[in-house]
Amino acid sequence: MEGFLPLYWCVLWYAISLPVVAYGAYKMNIMIKENREILPLLAVSGAFIFVLSSLKMPSVTGSCSHPTGTGIGAILFGPWITSVLSTVVLIFQAVFLAHGGLTTLGANTFSMGIVGPTVGYLVFKTCRKQNVNLYLTVFLAALFAxxxxxxxxxxxxxxxxxxxxxxxxxxxxxxxxxxAITQIPLAIVEGAVSALLFKYIVQLRGDVLLKLNVASQDTIKRLQEASI
Amino acid sequence: MHDLLDDYTHFNALINTSPRLKLLLGIGAMLLCISSATPIAPLFIAISMSLITVVIAKIPRLFYCSLLLIPLSFALLSSGVVAFMHGGGSQLFGMNLLGFMLEIREDGANLALLLIARTFGGMCSLFFISLTTPMMEIFSVLKSLGLPDFLVDLSMLMYRYIFVFIDQAHLIHNAQVMRLGDAGIKNTLNSHAILSGVLFLRAWEQGERLIVAMDARCYDGKLVLMEQGAKAKPRAIFAIIGYLVVVEAIVFLTKDIQLL
Structure with missing residues (x-):
């Protein structure tokens, strides 16, 4: 929320987040130079993250809350790219929806755009190596993110x-x-929704996941057959 | 669904003012707000910024009041935590809850008041920016400040698609509610997942087609952005600098005053 952190901490979190986002932007630039089709895809994904996080989630406690949506971003694009996307999303959220703020942008970017996605990505990679079921993996990654x-x-x-x-x-x-009162149930709901979301993507457009290197051909084929 | 502040941006009375000046005023006020040590300057900023937004920029009054409710819950909750956690000074309020002693002391109450004032001051400055400065003008300012082209392009495309997807999400949601997709928690969860899944796939397909459309219009890795917005008038520059100096003076003069 705007104005909540004192000046000193605002500057500090900006200083910590800026190099990470700059490196993400550098990597993104290389990706775009190599394959120019990727820019529109990143843009629509960013818009998707924004819309997803502005939708009200059905929450168990009766109140509605907003998900972060960055867990899915990290699974699909990796933490570096997600850090840039979520920074832009956070600016839009501040200006359009009055969520977060501009002085607290550094701190929000660090928690929501850097640490969350990195943890989600690590959980995802570890679980994939252990051959955990893809949907369970997505659930855990979104939950921990x-x-x-x-x-x-x-x-x-x-x-x-x-x-x-x-x-x-x-x-x-x-x-x-x-x-904890709001976030423990909310994260579980977000994890469940993310896993179901992946189920629909696997069923309808498995090739997208293949292209993003999220899952191997065998995995997707097996899951598609299992769901028929 | 359409409760984006952006809708009001294009019909405010300050639309022909230079975007740089508007950003300078908003961000300047925010920074002064968070560097102030007492609630007086932030409260002054909150009131003056609200007046500027409602009276000069002619944003509907009722709508603006409904906006002020957004920061309220967060500010009260977090300041509550801060108020209870800070001891020091005499006790103002005490309560025994399940064996824990909850009490508010002078320092905690002062800090909580300061935080609420700062949050409102900051939010009013943010509302000023979001309600008077169209996103396209912010992009052109950022571009002239040296943000790389691909980041500006990315943000502009995102900006455009946010509205497309919000509409689609709205349509899907209506269709789901019509078919009782929101009956019970299990159905609601499933509907929400279908909505997000379909939205992602539609977004992806839009993205795949978008590059074809951009290529057809000779896209060469750079979207051209017109320098938008009027030039700054000298009178406006002086007014804004004058305002910021007054606020800075208030911050400086009131730095030792304690309210409680």
């Missing part, structure tokens, strides 16, 4: 406002407790 996004957000808030008694840890516990 979401949780880590909010753990890092809590850390950012706790660092900026450590408690007088108990210091950083006490403050961290309090912020995590507040976020």
């Amino acid at each position: 979401d949780w880590f996004t909010y753990i890092v957000t809590s850390i950012e808030l706790a660092l900026a406002f450590p408690a007088a008694s108990g210091g950083l840890l006490a403050s961290l516990k309090a912020f995590m407790g507040v976020f």
